[in-house]
Amino acid sequence: MIVAENLSKVFTMGENEVRALDGASFTINEGEMVAIMGPSGSGKTTLMSIIGCLDVPTDGRYVLDGEPVESLNESELAQVRGRKIGFVFQQFNLLARTSALENVMLPQLYAGATMKERTERAKKALERVGLGARMDHNPNELSGGQQQRVAIARALVNEPSIILADEPTGALDSKTGVEIMSLFQSLHRDNGQTVILVTHDSYVARHTDRIIRLSDGHIVSDEKNPSPIKAGAARDEEH
């Protein structure tokens, strides 16, 4: 469970101060699927980095599964990132000249799994995202959608309870974007994983159960979406 109380993040650049987050409070329960929306510069990425323990808030409290994150040191934060969080980025962030399989094995490497475990779990994760046949391909031999699937497999491989995706469909065409959303929905449905995604696209956001809107580092609205679009099927209805 994610509990954020009055989160603030201030970046100081010389004389200038940027309040990327300004007193954001919310709770996200286990197994929720949430979209975070807001204009550019509203603090979405900053918020995700704090939820994902890549950064710590300047002010406020962040409690992850009952543990106050401010009490963790650097190596404990690294462990939390490895065990509980799976990241998906807009630009995929795959290692170049490295096969899909090895890219997906990376989090397992740092989790201390044996070579055999790593390979098995990475293969399983790739099959889960529908890329069982492309494991030996390097990123430059894959389409954007396939690359994002590799990135999602990498986020899944350590079986984290939370998946954080910052604009996961931002670099993809709308058809591929919907396929990716369908994948997130099925992860959320089948594995009960918490999925939090940032998006500009309200159509993408409507695939989730709840939409949080940010503006200037404040939460301006936090609403349930009683009838989320079912990716694939719903799209056919709309078009």
Added chain:
Amino acid sequence: MLLSENFLLALRALKANTMRSALTMLGIVIGVATVVALLAIGNGATASITSDIEGIGSNLITIRPGRQMMTIRNSTQAQVGSLYYSDYETLNKRVVSNVSGISPAFSSSYKIKYGSESFQVSVTGVMEDYLPIRSYQIENGRGINGSDNDSRSRVAVLGAQTADDLFGNLNPVGKDISINGVKFQVVGVLQAKGSSGIDNPDDVVLIPLETGYSKLFGTSAIKDGRQTVSVILLSADSSETVDTVIGQAEYLLRREHDIAPGEEADFNISSQADFLKTMDTVTQTLTIFLGAIAAISLLVGGIGIMNIMLVSVTERTKEIGLRKAVGASKNQILLQFLIETMTLSLLGGLIGILLGVGIAWVFTVLGLITSIVSISNVLMAFTFALAIGLFFGIYPAYRAASLHPMEALRYE
């Protein structure tokens, strides 16, 4: 994560930029190759000089006339002293313990002739012990013996080179040659010893000293009405007694030459040990010098590696951010980059060793010097290369490990 996996990871990272990695390694390669090759060549040179010195004769003690500073009417002048045949007689009579041989010798250069062949060569008058003291072996015929001296026979023993120059393929033994117009019969030929560079021990003619005094040397061997010698050679019976024998000889000659204690003597006594000691100091100085050069080139190589690794860390900032995002700890990143630098210097070290051994081998094959590659030198060079990798790798690795995960991910 296992060390071997880190190593494979490092190899892959280095392969991604083969040309740059190769150029970066060059400094270490050159440094290590220099150390290995120079030390191998230095060792070879030392060994060859040492064996030359030992080939002159075992436990050899050499007494030569020396320079003496004399003050005559307020001006200081150098005078060359003399050694006399009588000095030899005194030493021969009085220094008996611990001496296995003693021989004076008088050398002078003369023209020798056989048939139409003729050239200038050093002719040395010697006593019976001379051959064993100088560890000459007889190839053919016999050496100079006591009765040759007693009867002042005109016999000669030729060095291997001289025999070859004068007679070619003929057997010289029994033939008559002329030395400075005096007829001598060749009774033996010496085995070749091999050149030691400065004076060739194979390019000699040995005759009985007494014969030389009466038939050949004439007034050149006389000073103040006494027979002089060029050198007196002694051989101690073991390396431990060399100093005792030197002490005795010094004492006796000082008394003979009327030199007060504390005053500078007009003769020099030296032993191979002195020679070897001098050689040792020279070699040591040389080794330190070469070591310093090599250390500097390794240092430069190390700085090169550090420089490139810093560039690499900057280039791979985003990758580092990603690794941290998927759970890599600070230490794991540190280790990854450290091992990458170490791999670079390790590979450089290995290539450098191969190159160094190759250079040493080329020297041997070309016959310049029989170089000696010692395992300890190779290990030392290798350890040094690794240490450089470790030392210059720490800073870039620390920089990589300290990157803030979010800032690294945002880096473009």
